[in-house]
Amino acid sequence: MLxxxxxxxxxxxxxxxxxxxxxxVDEAEGRVLHVWLAGGDLAEILRLKPGVEAxxxxxxxxxxxxxxxxxxxxxxxxxxxxKVGDELVRRL
Numbered sequence: 262m263l264x265x266x267x268x269x270x271x272x273x274x275x276x277x278x279x280x281x282x283x284x285x286v287d288e289a290e291g292r293v294l295h296v297w298l299a300g301g302d303l304a305e306i307l308r309l310k311p312g313v314e315a316x317x318x319x320x321x322x323x324x325x326x327x328x329x330x331x332x333x334x335x336x337x338x339x340x341x342x343x344k345v346g347d348e349l350v351r352r353l
Contacts, residue, residue: 262297271297274313279305283313285320292320294353296327303336310340318353326350 265271265284274281279301286293294317299306314325327333328348342349 272313272316274309276301276305276309278302279309281306281309281313283317285317285322291323294320294322294325296325299327299329307340314353322353324350324352 262271262282266273266282271282271284274283279299281299282297284295284297286295294314296313317325326348327342334342334344334349337349337351340351342351344350
């Protein structure tokens with residue numbers, strides 16, 4: 262993952278008390294912004310989300326995906342994320 266960050270193939274989004282790592286992935290359905298990691302203060306992660314998603318749209322991403330603990334489904338449901346297989350997905 263560090264090599265992907267260093268080569269610009271992954272993005273680090275950091276706030277004072279939270280951070281996210283994302284990567285644009287080309288899938289059969291189109292380009293996807295995948296959240297590899299997100300941690301720290303939940304409120305701050307949610308504040309980072311609009312800017313991260315805007316960046317993804319500007320880079321051709323049609324949706325955002327993430328996988329992780331089951332609690333993310335509960336937290337993100339009201340923001341339009343749906344469970345698809347093992348991932349949470351939302352159209353951008």
